[in-house]
Amino acid sequence: MSTARPEDEVLGKAYDARLARRLYEYVAPQSRLIALSLALMLTVMAAQLAQPYLIKVLIDDHILKHEARGLTALATLYLLVFAVEMAARYAQLYSMERTGQNVIQALRNRLFAHLQGLDSAFFDRHPVGRLMTRVTTDIESLADLFSSGVVSLLGDSLKLVAIVAILWWLDARLALVTFTLVPALFLLSVFYRGRIRGAYRDVRRRIARINGYLQEEISGMLLVQLFRREGEDRREFDAINRGHRDAELRSVVYESSFSAIIELIGTLATALILWYGGGRIVTGALTFGTLVAFIEYTGRFFGPIRDLSSFYAVMQAAMASLERIFSLLDTRPAIQDPAAAAPPLSPPAAAERGPRGLIEFDRVHFSYRPQEAGTEILHGVSFRVRPGEKVAVVGATGAGKTTLVKLLIRLYDPTEGAIRLDGVAIRELPLRALRRRIGMVLQDHFLISGTVAGNIAFGDLSLPAESIEEAARLVHADDFIRRFPAGYAESVRERGSNLSVGQKQLISFARALAYDPEILILDEATSSVDTETEILIQDALQRLLRGRTSLVIAHRLSTIVGADRILVLHHGRLIEEGTHRELLARRGAYARLYRLQFAPGEEPERSAAAPERSEAGFIPGPDPA
Ligand SMILES: Nc1ncnc2c1ncn2[C@@H]1O[C@H](COP(=O)(O)OP(=O)(O)OP(=O)(O)O)[C@@H](O)[C@H]1O
Ligand SMILES: [Mg+2]
Secondary structure, eight states: OOSSOGGGGOOOOSOOHHHHHHHHHHHGGGHHHHHHHHHHHHHHHHHHHHHHHHHHHIIIIIITTTOOTTHHHHHHHHHHHHHHHHHHHHHHHHHHHHHHHHHHHHHHHHHHHHHHHOOHHHHHHSOHHHHHHIIIIIHHHHHHHHHTTHHHHHHHHHHHHHHHHHHHHHOHHHHHHHHTTHHHHHHHHHHHHHHHHHHHHHHHHHHHHHHHHHHHHHHTHHHHHHTTOHHHHHHHHHHHHHHHHHHHHHHHHHHHHHHHHHHHHHHHHHHHIIIIIHHHHHTTSSOHHHHHHHHHHHHHHHHHHHHHHHHHHHHHHHHHHHHHHHHHHHOOOSSOOOSSOOOOOOHHHHHHTOOOOOEEEEEEEEESSTTSTTOEEEEEEEEEEOTTOEEEEEEOTTSSHHHHHHHHTTSSOOSEEEEEETTEEGGGSOHHHHHHHEEEEOSSOOOOSEEHHHHHTTTOTTOOHHHHHHHHHHTTOHHHHHHSTTGGGOEEOGGGTTSOHHHHHHHHHHHHHHHOOSEEEEEOOOSOOOHHHHHHHHHHHHHHHTTSEEEEEOOSHHHHHHSSEEEEEETTEEEEEEOHHHHHHHTSHHHHHHHHHTOTTOOHHHHHTOGGGTTOOOOOOOOOO
16 A cells, blocks of 8 residues: 555665666767856855954954954955855856756656657556656755755865864964864764654654555545445554654654754853963963954864764765666566567558458467466467457456457567468568557556547547547547537546546547557447437447457447357367357357357347346357367
8 A cells, every 4th residue: 555665765885886877878969067056166166165254353453453444344345255256156056956846857757758658567566656766756856956965065075174273374273173073973863864854764764655545545445435344444544644753753852952052062162262262362372363363263164073973875876866766767568669660561552452460370378377277368369350240259357358459559479379460470560550450449548637529539639629629529528528518628627526327438538549550459348228229229229339459348239149159268268159140040059058058949139139137248168178
């Protein structure tokens, strides 16, 4: 249920040259922005470091010497330097963030396009939630690499070195005293940073669990309410939620004690400087201005140390994310275009020669998990569908009917045997060309959010409105679509949840018709609709199939009887083949099924006209003979 698994958060090396080199490909186009950011960073630093010195000059050379001349100029300069610092800081942060966001955007587009090329078997193996994490959270943690990563590392280190040098130059002994606090500060920072990041990781993991639970609960609310699982689920959710609160509180404890301790060390440093430096002023070894400058510089010294302590963890998280992102980018799709495509068949001649599309299955074996023994779903299936022929496939639930269809459009490849289209193995055909020739109506009518018209024109966005309406009219969808308040512009919710089953079916038909494929594959839905809609659907089907080679996974008696040939699939094997009459006359599995399911003691023609009976699924039993 949880979208983040423990292994999503395993951390390793903070620097991996191989990953950094691959990231460089995405960073290189941003080199001008990075150079700009570096230049701005140096400006910020110079302006920051000039300020305490200006104060020192102001105190020592003017205030203490009662010298009023130049005061105005110095104060104005101080203000100016400060203004420069602010402007440069703003531009620096912006350009750095922008670099990061540009890199992230490019990488995210790349991932998206890569996901589109992956095959169904890949998506069977990888849960949606984890893939979402790659494209969102993992890429997000790269943003940290830019905002608090490399450039700030460089900036902070430079600043530290500069401050140490300046303090040393101002007064070496006072500098040494001040530096005694640095190791303590650094160690405490490293300790707390580690804890804080760990706590945040925990919080993120628990938020992912909350999201996962919530998603399942909301989408299954009907089931929850029906089976009165509310109380139980509330308790489960409460446990997850409580865990999240505790994790959140742990992070707050670390965060607040960390900032308190940093404050404490800062005050300690000031006290040390006042105590030791004050003594040296009394003996005349130190000027008052230098003391003030010291306090100012130390204040600017602790920030970078605090930030540097987090650098390691940021790098570590970014590398772990990069590792996962690149390993996803490295997955090669199992279904790919052939290296050298078969010569294209000449399409213009097709119209003259009548329907094309000879489908051949040649001893096809298939398993969804070929590595595991005993998982084979199809055991050597062979058949042909001649151009223009309508072939129906019947068989029990789980017999492998939908699987046959998935193989034909190459969502998966057979483990053995070959599938040919007009004599050419489909492995040799470019995927786009193959899928352009084959239209498909799926078992669960897949609609997308958008308009009704958009759903019909799904395969060809340039389709004119007349063609969309023409397709809808032919399959009898026009009537109910026009009755929608917005007609063809009526919005369809995700997965078509605001439409009835019959409406979804007819819209899917219209979509297939508008696509106008040579070969049509129809995986009939098993859910029933009312008699009137049933008659509409049957007629729509006839129009859809007319003049096309078609393979229909049939659950309706009318479709079965209307087919030129029927294939009976049983546990992944074809056990009978023939027309409705031939198969009945054979008195085998099909005849038995037919008797059991559709028409005890009736003539086939008459029962074909009885749609209220036509929804029963076929369940072939063993041949009684
Ligand atoms: N993605 C998948 N991964 C693993 N096994 C699968 C997958 N899809 C289907 N199966 C298995 O393959 C077998 C055949 O499924 P298939 O969908 O082809 O059945 P079907 O004949 O279309 O059934 P129905 O009439 O219910 O639609 C079933 O045992 C099913 O559990
Ligand atoms: Mg099926």
